[in-house]
Amino acid sequence: MLRDAWLVAGRDLRIEARSRVALWQVLPFALLALVLFAFALGPDRATLASAAPGLFWVAVLFSGVLAVHRSVAIESGEGTRDGLRLSGLDPAGIFLGKAAAVALQLAALEVVLWLGMRVLFGVTIRAIWLAVAAAALATIGLAAAGVIYGALSGGLRVRETLLPLLVLPVVAPVLLAASRVWSAAAVGAVGAGESWLRILGPFALVYLAVGVVVYGPLLEAG
Amino acid sequence: MSYIDSGYAVCLATLALYAVVLVARRRRIEREAVGERVGGRRRWR
Amino acid sequence: MSMTEEVSAVAMKAMKDHQGEPRPVIDDELHRRLRPRWVRVTGVAGLLGLTATVVLGLWVTPPDETQGNLVRLVYLHPPVAWVALYLAFGLAALSSLLYLWRRTRSLFWDRLAAASVEVGVVFNALTLATGMLWGRPTWGVWWTWDARLTSTALLLVLFLGYLALRRVPAAPEVRARRCAVAAIVAFVDVPIVHFSVVWWQTLHQGATVLNPDLSPTIHGSMAWTLLLGFLAMTAVFVWMVSIRYRIETLADEAVTRSLATALAERWAEDEASGTAPTFGLGASSVPEEVVSATRGDPQMSVGEIVR
Secondary structure, three states, rough: OHHHHHHHHHHHHHHHHHHHHHHHHHHHHHHHHHHHHHHHHOOHEEEEHHHHHHHHHHHHHHHHHHHHHHHHHOOOOOOHHHHHHHHHHHHHHHHHHHHHHHHHHHHHHHHHHHHHHHHHHOOOOOOOHHHHHHHHHHHHHHHHHHHHHHOOOOOOOOOHHHHHHHHHHHHHHHHHHHHHHHHHHHHHOHHHHHHHHHHHHHHHHHHHHHHHHHHHOOOOOO | OOOHHHHHHHHHHHHHHHHHHHHHHHHHHHHHHHOOHHHHOHHHH | OHHHHHHHHHHHHHHHHOOOOOOOOOOOOHHHHOOOHHHHHHHHHHHHHHHHHHHHHHHHHHEEEEOOHHHHHOOOHHHHHHHHHHHHHHHHHHHHHHHHHHHHOOHHHHHHHHHHHHHHHHHHHHHHHHHHHHHHHHOOOOOOOOOOHHHHHHHHHHHHHHHHHOOOOOOHHHHHHHHHHHHHHHHHHHHHHHHHHHHHHHHHHOOOOOOOOOOOOOOOOHHHHHHHHHHHHHHHHHHHHHHHHHHHHHHOOOOOOOHHHHHHHHHHHHHHHHOOOOOOOOHHOOOHHHHHHHHOOOOOOOHHHOO
């Protein structure tokens, strides 16, 4: 299973690296969102800094939806789904691989986005390890839930409009929890932040588990 | 109209409207399915 | 039975009927099965119960000591919320699970889940509406980011997504599996949403004034009215779901049947003209002059004429 996951993740990432869509479209979109947030909230740095954790995760969420679209698009060509189904790869492995690929892309995006926020909004984070732990868990959760819904809406013509409607409410707790942890981490309130990891951790675990179970049937259904 | 009255009004009106829509949808689709032969109400009792 | 088998079975039947009197595919016997007596009984019980609840709630019961007349909304709001948040979505999740489980897999569960979600969405919206109408005079605002309100609103959006997914056309089995997975994935989210908004709320604003639990010194007639409200709303829910289920079943059958009769007509035509079945172009889509041009030469294919 893990070997299959490794294969699929490698394939997805290679495709992404060659097409460079994530690099030239998704990442600029996320940075554009930062600028738009600043326009919406005004140039006051104090306001921007206090709103920054939430805005950061909103930007990650929307970019995540785009990343999932990209991940689904790999299998949207004629017969590619059947190919995947007949390849003999473990569906759970395929799921874990695709989720890992999306998670890695999101992680890279978060790093760049964070640097952008650091420069543009002037935010600092006191408890770095807390922020990193939260980001890791949140990213895994986002990728897992996103890839499940991606497979769900895979072959559909209305995917572009349907996917955000399905995914965003489900990942709302991640937005909530991750923003709170980052707010806490920004002022160094470790205790308040830690308790939110108890939402992020189970969320990631639950959706990884659900994906492992339902990905096989979903591939059949598509 | 007080909040209480509007609460009851909104709730009951919505439920009634939804019920009417449901019955109308069922009737239309049954007509379609059975044709005119079993059109009347009494036959289904 | 798979979709294609079902289609061809109905097509065969329609073909046989083609010679004689056109016969409805759904006959009286099936109809009696589709519309059992208990549905009507439940509907009448729900209507009567609801009427009684309204009369008792608005006129008979006394005003509350602390809440005054506003307590009358309590006969409506919790029963509606009970139906939306527990009955409807619980039933939807349960039947989705039963659909996904191989041994109980049947389109019955899929349709039940769909019916239950749609009715649940109506009740969920009503929960929010009546809750807001109670919150405005009680707290002075239409909306607070209270844990219950927030999670109810999120639940509404989650299941609107389910309905949107259902509207995407697909073969019944494919749609059923897709929707069942979506329902389960959404349902797993409910406890997480709940805990996160509870913490969000308590960590951030301190406890609000919200305490929807009834005061322990509840008047006798109030308790009975509330109980009646719960029963009446449950009956209304059961009635609505059963009707919605029927609509879903008949709609699926209508699609299957129209597909099958189209196929049967095509076969009958091909048999009459002695040509092999051609599935590319229907006879009706061929222009009149083309048809007259082919007269006398039935072997000539449409493609040749167009050329």
